[in-house]
Amino acid sequence: MAQRFALMITPVDAADTRKDFSDTFVEMDVSAPALSVGEFSTQRGDGVFESIGVIDGHANEVEAHVQRLAHSARICDLPAPHLEQWRQAVAVAAARIPQGEAVVKLILSRGVEHGPAPTAWVTASPAPDFSAVRREGVRVVTLDRGYDLGAGERAPWLLLGAKTLSYAVNMAALREARRRGADDAVFVTRDGFVLEAPTASLIVRRGDEFITTAPSAGILHGTTQLSVYEYLESRGFRTEYATLSVSDLATADAAWLVSSIRLAVAITAVDGALLASDPALTAELNTFLRSPR
Numbered sequence: 210m211a212q213r214f215a216l217m218i219t220p221v222d223a224a225d226t227r228k229d230f231s232d233t234f235v236e237m238d239v240s241a242p243a244l245s246v247g248e249f250s251t252q253r254g255d256g257v258f259e260s261i262g263v264i265d266g267h268a269n270e271v272e273a274h275v276q277r278l279a280h281s282a283r284i285c286d287l288p289a290p291h292l293e294q295w296r297q298a299v300a301v302a303a304a305r306i307p308q309g310e311a312v313v314k315l316i317l318s319r320g321v322e323h324g325p326a327p328t329a330w331v332t333a334s335p336a337p338d339f340s341a342v343r344r345e346g347v348r349v350v351t352l353d354r355g356y357d358l359g360a361g362e363r364a365p366w367l368l369l370g371a372k373t374l375s376y377a378v379n380m381a382a383l384r385e386a387r388r389r390g391a392d393d394a395v396f397v398t399r400d401g402f403v404l405e406a407p408t409a410s411l412i413v414r415r416g417d418e419f420i421t422t423a424p425s426a427g428i429l430h431g432t433t434q435l436s437v438y439e440y441l442e443s444r445g446f447r448t449e450y451a452t453l454s455v456s457d458l459a460t461a462d463a464a465w466l467v468s469s470i471r472l473a474v475a476i477t478a479v480d481g482a483l484l485a486s487d488p489a490l491t492a493e494l495n496t497f498l499r500s501p502r
C-alpha cells in the first residue's frame with residue numbers, strides 16, 4: 210500500500226527562538242479535506258513550494274531547499290519562513306517513508322483572504338519509478354517561453370526566479386512536448402537562449418566543461434545542478450554559468466536535465482535531431498545523486 214503522509218504547520222515568526230517545533234505540527238488524514246475553500250494556493254496558485262528527494266528515509270539537500278523556499282517567499286512578498294521549523298518538518302515527513310525513493314513537498318501559501326497567517330504544510334509520498342528514464346534518457350523539444358533574457362530583471366512581478374505554485378504553464382509545456390513526439394521540453398527565450406525544462410535544470414557538456422544557464426536569466430537555481438557541479442568539480446571538470454543558445458544545446462557533446470526526484474537524465478535528441486550521450490557519466494551522476502547528501 211502506498212504510504213502517504215501530511216503535516217499541517219503553523220508558521221512561526223522567523224525570529225522565534227524555540228528549539229523544538231513539534232507542537233506547531235499537526236498530522237492530517239491524507240484522505241480528508243484539509244484546506245479552506247478561501248485558500249489562495251488553490252484559487253490563484255499564490256504560494257511557493259519545494260520538492261525534496263528522499264532515499265531510504267534520508268532527505269537530500271534539505272538546506273538548499275529550505276534556503277530556496279525562503280528565496281521564493283522573498284520574491285513573492287510572503288512572510289519569511291522559519292528555516293529550522295521547516296527543517297524539522299522535513300525530518301518528520303522523511304522518516305515516515307524509510308525505504309525506497311520518496312518525495313517530500315513543502316508548501317507555503319499566502320493563506321486565506323483576511324486570514325491571520327500563511328497556510329503551510331508538508332507531504333510525503335512514494336516517488337514514481339524513474340529507473341528506466343535514468344537509463345534511457347529523454348528526447349526534448351525547444352519551446353518558446355515568450356519573453357527575452359532580460360525579463361527577470363526588468364519585470365520582477367513575473368516572479369521568474371521563484372518556485373511558485375503556478376505550474377499550469379510548466380505542465381502545458383510538457384503536454385505540448387508529448388504532442389510533438391518528445392518526452393520533455395526546454396524553454397527558450399524570444400532572443401534564442403535556452404533556459405531550463407518545465408521541472409528540471411539543463412546542463413550542457415562541451416569537452417571537459419559543463420555549462421548551465423545563469424539563474425539571472427529568470428530561472429530557478431536548481432539544487433540538483435548545484436550538487437552535480439560540486440561533484441563534477443571534485444572530479445576535476447570545469448563548470449560554468451553562462452548564456453546558451455539553442456545551437457549550443459544542439460551541438461553539445463552531451464546534455465542532461467537534472468532535478469531532485471528524477472535526478473539526472475540524458476538528453477538524447479533535440480527537436481528531432483539526435484544528441485550524443487555519455488551513459489557511463491549519467492550512471493555515475495545518478496549513483497552520486499542517490500547517495501545521502
Ligand code: PLP
Nearest residue numbers: 407408409410431432433468469
Ligand atoms: N527548474 C524548474 C522549473 C523546476 O521545476 C525544477 C524542479 O522542480 C528545477 C529547475 C530543478 O530544481 P531542483 O534540482 O532543485 O529539483
